[in-house]
Amino acid sequence: MSSRIRRERCTSIKDKEGPKEGNEDMSEFRFYSKLDLTILVGRRAKNGRQLLEGLRHVPESSIYFHTHKFLLQYHYITPVPPNDFAQWAITSLNDDLLGERLSSIDVVRYDSLTALKESIIKVVEEHVSENGSRRECPPGEEFHFMASQAFIIPTPIVVRTLEEFAAHLEHVSLNSLYHHMFDARLRLGRGENDFSAWFRGIGKEDLAEEVQKLDPYLHTLEGLRKRLEVLVRRHA
């Protein structure tokens, strides 16, 4: 094990509060980026019952992965495809009803992964109890549970005013935008997106509320970037 690397500054985020990535000082906002390593959990499902068992056993990071990873993977498509569970139910299990029920779960309404996980489990549980679990996917199309290990890195982009924020937003990577809008709220458990938190911190309460009310799941990431820029410029 490397002592040199271990000595580097590194914080593991375990508690719900978590560090604010150096953005505790509200006089400026530093953009961070998040990069994911995809982990194979080693559990698969070929029918509804196995999906349910998997859902009960996998960590919350796996729930986050399957309800969010596609947002970044398919960032250019609107409306975005349904989450992985729904997509698998529709295309591999050929179970449109389960697929529709799963894709109707409105992720933006959840402020914790625990609650989101419980809801997904409830939907599958009810569906299996009502319809049984005889329907199976073709061999080779099993659902594979995955998760990710996230690495958060600082970018060189630091802004101090709303004007600077709007001007630099277009240079920020999609990974960075995604991190501050999606990860911050649900994966890092901060309760709200990082941008709203900073706007609030510099006394721009209305802007913070408007950004907080945006449903990021209804936009492509580029669309979200443009929408944010418009909102920020309006308040600058």
Add this chain to the structure above:
Amino acid sequence: MLRIEEYAPIVGQATIYELFRLARQLEGKTIQNINSTAVGGGVAEILSRMMPLLKQLGLNARWDVIKGNEKFYAVTKKFHNGLHGVPVEVSREEYDWFLEINRQNAEELDFADIVFVHDPQPIGLIEKRASIGRNWVWRCHIDSSQPNKTIWKFLERYITMYDAAVFSAPAFEARLPIRQVLISPSIDPLSDKNKELPEDVINATFERYGIDRSRPVITQISRFDFLKDPLGVIRAYKMAKRSMDMQLVLAGGGATDDPEGPMIMEQVKEEADKDKDIFVLFLPPSSDLEINALQRGSTIVLQKSLREGFGLTVSEALWKGKPVIAGAVGGIPLQIRHQYSGILTHSIEGTAQWIKRLLSEPEFAAKLGANGREHIRNNFLITRHIKDYLLLFLSLFYADDIVHFS
């Protein structure tokens, strides 16, 4: 030699910055790739393109090739086939010889801090760990979704001695007590096979083979073996052609060690002889520019595989903005989300139906192609592959779910 900055116009400057930033976290570490061949095959190809880029990022990375002999490679060929699920017999003596060659190599090699071992041939080097420690990762580039049990049992003893195992598609994961990571392969957008081509080069290629670009062209680029289902492609084409005009191009390498290969090739040729709109092109390995041109000049690209390792020809076609219809096998569903970035099919009839629909709805087909290109940009280019390797190396030192560098 390509410079990492040349990828910035394609993937964005921020992505290049992120690679440099991650590489900085590995400062002071040495990284060693080990495989069994310096040329030929997908692993050597990707390593030869990736190594200069890793060095430009400031990494102390190197690539070593183990030494073997004919007898050794005969055994590892059996391992390769066994991982693919082919029934093979390996004698005790052959296992012993395999381990002996690995031990000889282990004595000669100078190991780095991070030892990244590719495929089964050098897997036994891990025995050295007991005396030298270090961080070890095994990368399986082979479709191991239905391995021969005896071969897997033998390899598993060694795989479980590594810190992590890397697979190319979720279906290849196994029940292992070590961490398993998903890292898909990638294409290089600046290589001959994928770089932008002037229209006159594309036209010249089609003219050379007598293919009419003013009429629809359906193309499958692949080896002529059973698993790529070239006969199924011909049947789908014939079904679709009952109601629409089109030409079919089947292009790729010659026979493989698939025992049914020669028979399939005969049947393909027979079918082509009966229809002047079917073009069967046997391309030598150095045909990257031709393949590029054929993909770019086609109306629709097919990859109707029955079984697939990853199926990078799908990424190649999507990167060129082509609508792709492909079998939902192996790594293909990672590259295509049905009706968003391409079409996934399960049958000859379904393939025929989608050929007709895409030819009838060129706007929808163009949208699939455009989405497909964006999907590849973000997920299957060499820069994403490098990012994943850097994260993999970092994961050897940071175990937490979320790691924060400041």
